[in-house]
Structure formats: structure tokens, C-alpha cells
Amino acid sequence: MLTEQERERYARQILLFGEEGQERLKKAKVFIAGAGGLGCPIALYLAVAGVGEIRLVDRDTVDRTNLNRQVLHWEKDLGMPKVRSAEAKLREANPDIRIKAVATTIDETNARDMVTGADLIVDAMDNFPTRYLLNREALRSGVPLIHGAIRGFDGQVATIVPGRTACLECIFPEAPPAEVFPVVGTTPGIIGLIQANEAIKYITGAGDLLAGRLLIWDGLAATLETFTVEPRPDCPVCGGEMRP
Amino acid sequence: MKIRVKAFARFREILGSDLAIEVPDGATMAAVLAALRDRAGDESDAIFDEAGALRTHVVLMRNGKRVKRDDSDALADGDEVALFPPVAGG
Secondary structure, three states: OOOHHHHHHOHHHHHHHHHHHHHHHHHOEEEEEOOOOOHHHHHHHHHHHOOOEEEEEEOOEOOHHHOOOOOOOOHHHOOOEHHHHHHHHHHHHOOOOEEEEEEOOOOOOOHHHHHOOOOEEEEOOOOHHHHHHHHHHHHHHOOOEEEEEEEEOEEEEEEEOOOOOOOHHHHOOOOOOOOOOOEOOHHHHHHHHHHHHHHHHHHHOOOOOOEOEEEEEEOOOOEEEEEEOOOOOOOOOOOOOOOO | OEEEEEEOOHHHHHHOOOEEEEOOOOOOHHHHHHHHHHHHHHHHHHOEOOOOOEOOOOEEEEOOEEOOOOOOOOOOOOOEEEEEOOOOEO
């Protein structure tokens, strides 16, 4: 049940998807992997939308070079674990939800715990090895994964529904080379909000997901395109096997 | 026959956007990639490896669907090939 305060807080979006949709958001548990350029806008917008439980995981502390894009971290937060800095802002933004902030490196030993009981995994990582780990965990648990990544003015998003769509390794069998990537804050802002929008759609059941589609944002050209991505029968992770 | 090529992100800066290249009838993806390698010139190493093959992480699409760089199917006049470098940052 929604409280009076919640009905008022979410009045404008209850007009969109009803109290039933809002109840679904309230019941939802979302694991956001990363509290950086993508994780900050994703966590903020899911928090104010009323996602009942946000699990935010990141190993880093706030550095001044983060501040051009990681909008939940401010000058006063330098040196603080990112998840603590983010948690403080999210609690102020919406005291009606639960924030579980964990300062740790996501690896084989803890990924399963983070996914257990979650309705969704949102990929806000900055490297492909951890993304591949999240993908395997999504396939194992059946929990959908909303992938996003950025560089410079460019970004990509895909929603992976285990058993229904291509998995992350079907789409990207080879990781792009690791680098210190150039980036302006608007790019993770745009891509992170497309991911948050996918999360809200998945939870409320509204609209069409980017399932089986890869969205490509080219910020310099200001173009956005989607391409069909099919499961690869020779994918070493999912084998391209779909549920009947 | 004419093949339309769409390149994204850094590849668009190197190759140009929305180009049309001429290949012989019955040509495969290899002919398109060879033409793009020539076009990229000095900057081709962002897209192709030392042996001249498309870098393995690059996403290659034909008419909106992913294909392998060594796809042996003959292309058809008016086909659209798209090239996209996946990004990894967050």
C-alpha cells in the first residue's frame, strides 16, 4: 500500500502508470553495479521514481577527476567512498526508500549475493570483465541485466532478458581495449537515463524494452539508432539457447 | 553495385557519415572492408589490425543485423553495412 505522502510525491507519474505501477516500483529491488558516471544518474532517478530498494555497489572513493560527470559526488565528498557519498544524497532526495550501499569490488565471490532477491541488475560498470561477470550472474539467476557503456560523446544500451534475448557476450564477444576513457558528463547522463528509463518500464510493464536491440547514441552527430541483436548459437556463455 | 556504409562514433569521424561505396556484383563483406581500409588511410589502425582484418571487438552489421567480419554471403545492391566500435566506460 502507498502512504498518503507517497501518493502525493508520485502523483504525476501515477497519472502515467497508476497506483498499481507505483506499487510495483515500491516493491522492486534494483542492484546498480557502479556509483560513477552512469551509476549516479541511474541511482538518483530510480530513487526519486520510488524504487523501493536500491542496492548500490562500488569500490572507489571520490576523486576530483570524477566531478565532471559523477553528479552525486561533490567537492566536499573528496576521499569518501562513492557509495557513502551517493547514499547521503539519495536519502535526502527520497527518505521513503531503502538504500543498501556496499563499498566493495564486485567479483565471483560476492556477485551472487548482490543479485539474490533483486528484480533487476543495472550495469553501470567501467570495465568489460566485470560486465561479463554480471552477464553470467544474470543468466544463472534469470534476473534481467540493463547494459550501458560510454566513451567521449558516445554510448550504448541493451536490455538483456535471460532466455529471451541475446546475452552480453552474444552482442559483444570481444571486450573493447581497456583505457583511461575521455568523457564529458552529458554522455553518461544521457545513457544512464536511458538505462533508468528501461528499469522503470521493466518494473511497471510499460512500453517496449530494448530487449534484443542495441541502442547506439552518437552525441557529436546527435543521432540515436537501434539495431537488432540476435542470440549467437556459438555463444560460449548462453549457447544462444532461448526458452521455448 | 552500391553498398551504403554507416559508421558510428570515432569511425564516423574517420570514414565520414553515410557513404556509398561501389563493389563488383556478387562481392562479399571482404570487398567492403577492403574499400573502407583504403578510405581510412593513415587512421585505419583504429578500425583494422596489423594484418588488415577488422578489429575483433568491432560490431559489424548488415541491414540492421549483426554479421561476422568473414561473412561469405554475397551482398546485394543497396545493402547497408554499419560499423560500430563498442565503448567500455561508465
